[in-house]
Amino acid sequence: MSNTFHTVTVEGAAEAYVLSRGKARYLSIAQAIRAIRTLMPTCKATNHELEEMLAAACVVHGVPVAFDAKTADGLEPRLHS
Template identity: 75%
Template sequence: MTSAFQNVTVERAAEAYVRSRGRARFLSMAQAIRAIRTLMPACKATDRELEGLLAAASIVHGVPVAFDARTTDGAEPQLQ
């Protein structure tokens, strides 16, 4: 039996996540990254790359974003 998730790319997962949050007040980057990593545990994209994909999809769909993910450089999260 073939899993439906085998053909899902990280780009499509990011797009689907953003679309699923379209009616929310904002998209939490930390939650979105966690959700994609849960769905795709073998994902090789960095958090920064996922952030970029999610931000781009959010712009296309007009979803406000909270850049609340912790960074490796110790910078505080920012809401935008």
Template identity: 80%
Template sequence: MTNTFHTVTVESATEAYVLSRGKARFLSIAQAIRAIRTLMPACMLTDHELEEMLAEACIAHGVPVAFDLTTAGVSETRLHS
């Protein structure tokens, strides 16, 4: 019996996360980044890079997105659909 394990890339993890949230009212960028960092603790991308990657996947799949990531002491929520 042979077990095959697929390599999970950051790109595939963001895509899978967005697709898993397709029925939600919107995708929270902050929550998505926490989930990806939990799944991939060695991820070298910045939060901003992950935010861009998630936003691109949301646009591609028509998932509304909340840009609710707190950066540099700024707490502003922007909703886009």
């Protein structure tokens, strides 16, 4: 018997998170970033990079997305579908 472990990439984690939320009303970028950082505490991607990966996966899979992560410029959260 052999145990095989697969390496999880940040992109793969973002894609998996989006797919797991496919039936939800929308995907919260803030919650997704927290989930990925919990799963991958040594992730070197910035929050902005994670936001872009998640948004791209949402577009590909037709999942509405709430850009609700805090921004340095103080912009209000946005909801896009």
